[in-house]
Amino acid sequence: MQHGLPPLNALRAFEAAARLESITGAAAELHVTHGAVSRQIKQLEDALGLALFSKDGRGVKLTNAGMRLRDASGEAFTRLRDVCAELTQARRDAPFVLACPGSLLARWFIPRLDRLQRELPDLHLQLSASEGELNPRREGVTATLCFAAPPWPADMQVYPLHSEWIGPVFSPRCAQAARLQTADLSALLAQPLLHTTSRRQAWGDWAAAQGLKAEQLQLGQGFEHLYYLLEAAAAGLGVAIAPQLLVAEDVRAGRLLAPWGFVQTQAQLALWVPKSNADNRAQRLAQWLKSELSETAAS
Amino acid sequence: MQHGLPPLNALRAFEAAARLESITGAAAELHVTHGAVSRQIKQLEDALGLALFSKDGRGVKLTNAGMRLRDASGEAFTRLRDVCAELTQARRDAPFVLACPGSLLARWFIPRLDRLQRELPDLHLQLSASEGELNPRREGVTATLCFAAPPWPADMQVYPLHSEWIGPVFSPRCAQAARLQTADLSALLAQPLLHTTSRRQAWGDWAAAQGLKAEQLQLGQGFEHLYYLLEAAAAGLGVAIAPQLLVAEDVRAGRLLAPWGFVQTQAQLALWVPKSNADNRAQRLAQWLKSELSETAAS
DNA sequence: GCAAATACGTTAGGAAAACTCACCAATGCA
DNA sequence: TGCATTGGTGAGTTTTCCTAACGTATTTGC
Numbered sequence: 001m002q003h004g005l006p007p008l009n010a011l012r013a014f015e016a017a018a019r020l021e022s023i024t025g026a027a028a029e030l031h032v033t034h035g036a037v038s039r040q041i042k043q044l045e046d047a048l049g050l051a052l053f054s055k056d057g058r059g060v061k062l063t064n065a066g067m068r069l070r071d072a073s074g075e076a077f078t079r080l081r082d083v084c085a086e087l088t089q090a091r092r093d094a095p096f097v098l099a100c101p102g103s104l105l106a107r108w109f110i111p112r113l114d115r116l117q118r119e120l121p122d123l124h125l126q127l128s129a130s131e132g133e134l135n136p137r138r139e140g141v142t143a144t145l146c147f148a149a150p151p152w153p154a155d156m157q158v159y160p161l162h163s164e165w166i167g168p169v170f171s172p173r174c175a176q177a178a179r180l181q182t183a184d185l186s187a188l189l190a191q192p193l194l195h196t197t198s199r200r201q202a203w204g205d206w207a208a209a210q211g212l213k214a215e216q217l218q219l220g221q222g223f224e225h226l227y228y229l230l231e232a233a234a235a236g237l238g239v240a241i242a243p244q245l246l247v248a249e250d251v252r253a254g255r256l257l258a259p260w261g262f263v264q265t266q267a268q269l270a271l272w273v274p275k276s277n278a279d280n281r282a283q284r285l286a287q288w289l290k291s292e293l294s295e296t297a298a299s
Numbered sequence: 300m301q302h303g304l305p306p307l308n309a310l311r312a313f314e315a316a317a318r319l320e321s322i323t324g325a326a327a328e329l330h331v332t333h334g335a336v337s338r339q340i341k342q343l344e345d346a347l348g349l350a351l352f353s354k355d356g357r358g359v360k361l362t363n364a365g366m367r368l369r370d371a372s373g374e375a376f377t378r379l380r381d382v383c384a385e386l387t388q389a390r391r392d393a394p395f396v397l398a399c400p401g402s403l404l405a406r407w408f409i410p411r412l413d414r415l416q417r418e419l420p421d422l423h424l425q426l427s428a429s430e431g432e433l434n435p436r437r438e439g440v441t442a443t444l445c446f447a448a449p450p451w452p453a454d455m456q457v458y459p460l461h462s463e464w465i466g467p468v469f470s471p472r473c474a475q476a477a478r479l480q481t482a483d484l485s486a487l488l489a490q491p492l493l494h495t496t497s498r499r500q501a502w503g504d505w506a507a508a509q510g511l512k513a514e515q516l517q518l519g520q521g522f523e524h525l526y527y528l529l530e531a532a533a534a535g536l537g538v539a540i541a542p543q544l545l546v547a548e549d550v551r552a553g554r555l556l557a558p559w560g561f562v563q564t565q566a567q568l569a570l571w572v573p574k575s576n577a578d579n580r581a582q583r584l585a586q587w588l589k590s591e592l593s594e595t596a597a598s
Numbered sequence: 599g600c601a602a603a604t605a606c607g608t609t610a611g612g613a614a615a616a617c618t619c620a621c622c623a624a625t626g627c628a
Numbered sequence: 629t630g631c632a633t634t635g636g637t638g639a640g641t642t643t644t645c646c647t648a649a650c651g652t653a654t655t656t657g658c
Contacts, residue, residue, distance in 0.1 A: 002330065004380040008307035009616080011379070023635060031301065036617050038636060048383060050390055051577035054456060058625040058634045064575050065386050072382035076375040080310070081303040083371035084347060087364050091349055157353065276363050278350035308645085323605060335646050337607060357605045357654040603656070608649100615644070625634080 006047050011073050013040035014052060018062055018070035095126040096281050099138070100145040102129040103226035104269075107246045112292060120288060123281055136272040143273045143282050145289075147243070149266040157278050159271040159286035162293040165244035166206055167262035168193075172254065173236035180239065183259035185212070192220030192238035196229050202241045209263035245269065248296050269293070305346050310372055312339035313351060317361055317369035394425040395580050398437070399444040401428040402525035403568075406545045411591060419587060422580055435571040442572045442581050444588075446542065448565035456577050458570040458585035461592040464543035465505055466561035467492075471553065472535035479538065482558035484509065491519030491537035495528050501540045508562035544568065547595055568592070 016026035017037055027034040045052050052066035062070060100109060105127060116125065128141065136144035136156060145161075152158040168188060170180055179187045193203055203217050220238055223229040230247065233240035234255055250256040271289065273282040300306075315325035316336055326333040344351050351365035361369060399408060404426060415424065427440065435443035435455060444460075451457040467487060469479055478486045492502055499521070503513040519537055522528040529546065532539035533554060549555040570588060572581040 001383070003328070004384055005311065005376060006379070006383050008311060012304065012307060024633080029302070032616085033618055034635065035619080035637075039616080042636085046579070048386055049579045050386060051456075051574075051579070054574035054577055055624090055635080056453070060635075061574070063577055065578070068386060069382060072378055076378045077304060079371055079375045079378075080305070083368060084300070084305050085303055087347055087349060087367060091364075154355075157350075275350075275353035275360070278353055278362055279364070280345070280348045280350070321605080322607095331645090332647055333606065334608075334648085338645080341607090354606080354653090359606075599658100601656100601658085604654080605652100606654105607652080609651100610649095611647090613644105613646075615642105617640105617642070619638105619640085621638090622636080623634100624636105625632105627632080628630085 001047050006044055007040075010040040010044035010047070012077070013037045014044050015070065015073040015077055017041060017060075018052070018066060019074065021060065021062065023060060091279050091281070092122070094142075095124045096285070097126045097128055097140055097142045098145065098285070099128045099130050099134055099136070099141045099143070101134065101147070101226065102131070103230065103246055104145060105129045106227060107230065107249070108296070111249070115292075116288065120281075120284060123285065125285075137274060142277060143271050143285070145269065146272050147267045147269050149268065152270070152272070155275055157273040157275050157282070159273070159283070159290075160268045161271060161286065161290045162245065162269045164265045164267040164269060165262035166202055166241055166265055167244060167258050168206070168239045168260055169233055169242050169247050169251065169256045169258045170239040171234055171236040172257055174238065175236070177236075177257065181257060181259050185210070185260075188239060188260070189216060189218070193217055194221050194223065194229055194232055194238045194240040195219055196226050197222040197224055199226075205265055206241055206263055210260070245293065245296060300346050305343055306339075309339040309343035309346070311376070312336045313343050314369065314372040314376055316340060316359075317351070317365060318373065320359065320361065322359060390578050390580070391421070393441070394423045395584070396425045396427055396439055396441045397444065397584070398427045398429050398433055398435070398440045398442070400433065400446070400525065401430070402529060402545055403444060404428045405526060406529065406548070407595070410548070414591075415587060419580075419583060422584060424584075436573060441576065442570055442584070444568065445571050446566045446568050448567065451569070451571070454574055456572040456574050456581070458572070458582070458589075459567045460570060460585065460589045461544065461568045463564045463566040463568060464561035465501055465540055465564055466543060466557050467505065467538045467559055468532055468541050468546050468550065468555040468557045469538040470533050470535040471556055473537065474535070476535075476556065480556060480558050484511070484559075487538060487559075488515060488517070492516055493520050493522065493528055493531055493537045493539040494518055495525050496521040496523055498525075504564055505540055505562055509559070544592070544595060 013026060013030065013036075016029050017023050020026055020029070023037050023041070024034045027037045030037065041053065048065075050065045051063050052069060053060040054063055055061075109127065113127075116123075134144055134146055135141075136146065147164055170177065170191075174180065176187065176191060180191065195203055200219065200222070203219060207213065207217055221232065223232060226242070226246070229240050230242055232238070233242065234250065244262040247256050247258065251258050271282065271286045312325060312329065312335070315328050316322050319325055319328070322336050322340070323333045326336045329336065340351065347364075349364045350362050351368060352359040353362055354360075405428075408426065412426075415422075433443055433445055434440075435445065446463055469476065469490075473479065475486065475490060479490070494502055499518065502516050502518060506513050506516055520531070522531060525541070525545070528539050529541055531537070532541065533549065543561040546555050546557065550557050570581065570585045
């Protein structure tokens with residue numbers, strides 16, 4: 001009886017037995033044998049130092065003390081049951097709103113969406129492709145998929161999913177496709193280097209990883225969104241610098257070529273969840289995404 | 300989560316941790332290691348499927364769900380603590396009123412009272428020698444010592460303590476003491492057979508056990524209470540029929556003689572407790588009485 | 599800045615609790 | 629009276645829980 005509380009599992013057994021006025025009945029309700037319930041009640045009686053049941057014929061009857069405890073424990077357990085139901089219900093009802101960059105949504109997520117719905121059906125996933133800047137703290141957003149480098153904000157639970165790999169890609173329909181496919185850097189330098197305006201440094205990062213100086217590169221056409229950049233590359237407008245994840249499918253299918261391969265950046269694709277609405281759906285989604293992403297990378 | 304209730308021990312750990320906003324603090328309060336609390340909380344989070352704490356610096360912080368559960372579980376546990384305190388306190392405050400025949404009180408109980416007080420100090424025993432008939436259901440009586448034969452009433456918890464043995468006793472100061480001491484039945488038949496009016500059949504029972512017919516006995520003086528009967532015998536007024544328990548000490552000291560020995564009757568000295576106010580004090584008292592009685596009998 | 603201290607998570611394994619199975623006694627019903 | 633039902637109990641096993649030890653992240657002290 002530490003801190004005035006009786007053994008709680010014993011109390012649960014007692015509550016059921018007291019409500020049903022039957023040891024056997026309580027055993028059935030709790031999916032245990034009657035011996036287990038009998039012992040638990042005895043343990044509780046010993047802890048309190050008073051009898052809760054007395055034998056009555058071949059059944060049992062509550063003593064005065066037993067009746068008081070039945071009422072109190074019934075109330076207490078009802079209170080707990082209610083709040084637990086409320087918490088789990090609130091979670092079940094609320095849709096899981098996942099914000100994510102449009103390009104990732106279109107090129108990676110949507111093809112895998114039906115599989116996700118099948119494998120995590122109770123998620124009630126609702127995708128939100130943000131047009132502008134992603135704001136993981138936006139009201140109504142349960143979680144956000146971001147490409148970003150650590151450190152991460154303290155108020156966010158961040159599940160890192162995959163390192164970002166970037167590299168140049170171009171269409172086989174590109175004018176210089178044949179020359180570029182030799183992976184000759186000098187040929188690349190002569191090309192229009194397509195990029196996103198929001199991430200002009202991408203080419204520079206890649207060049208540094210290749211041992212080139214950033215100045216050797218001449219940026220060409222810029223696009224506001226990665227999505228359009230990739231469309232432009234696929235249309236043969238030039239060489240784009242793109243995350244491996246988003247073009248893996250196109251490269252595999254031969255719609256895009258990536259003879260220089262990809263290099264790892266500081267950034268991580270990660271699932272960001274505000275800590276105050278953390279629940280295990282986010283964790284499960286992160287787990288699913290991680291395994292799915294490693295397959296994408298492996299293929 | 301059977302029947303909507305979370306694991307209760309995990310909930311207790313959570314409640315402490317939530318109240319103190321500290322895993323380590325809760326561990327200290329519950330006298331366990333922080334690892335144990337950490338695991339319990341994790342188990343609870345898994346059962347509910349949502350995060351209750353999030354990391355905050357080197358400590359922890361409650362999530363929204365955690366705060367709701369803290370409030371509810373705090374209330375529920377307080378309710379339980381209160382009723383348990385009330386039940387155990389009520390028992391502690393109430394004196395244990397033991398009703399008992401006056402003769403037993405005077406001749407057996409009082410000499411052993413200080414030992415009982417020493418060995419069961421928290422009993423707060425209060426003895427009540429009933430003048431008239433014992434009523435084990437009387438208000439304010441916690442338990443009653445009775446000589447009676449089974450069957451016992453269903454609303455009573457009866458702890459059998461000792462079989463009753465009865466036999467004739469007389470004082471060495473009795474006129475015929477020398478002849479009686481030969482244990483010659485014919486000498487006995489000539490004596491005034493002292494008895495209690497409430498139990499006239501006692502001599503008959505004993506006679507039957509000796510192979511005599513009841514008619515052969517001539518009852519002499521009757522007394523209303525066993526106590527006076529024994530005093531009369533001790534004063535040498537004649538031969539009394541008495542329970543062995545009550546005269547054992549006198550026989551041992553030579554103040555009374557019992558050359559025919561004692562025979563067992565149907566009756567049992569037993570502790571009677573109304574089932575509705577059963578608590579473990581009665582059981583402990585019964586246990587003490589039983590061992591004490593067996594010593595009396597053995598001596 | 600770097601070492602020490604604090605708080606929490608995690609693992610393996612050993613102690614403690616709970617359960618099951620089996621049997622017994624008591625009761626009530628056919 | 630036989631038999632089913634209900635509850636108590638001992639022995640053995642499973643499950644749970646705890647501890648001890650180490651690892652990580654953060655804060656504090658110098």
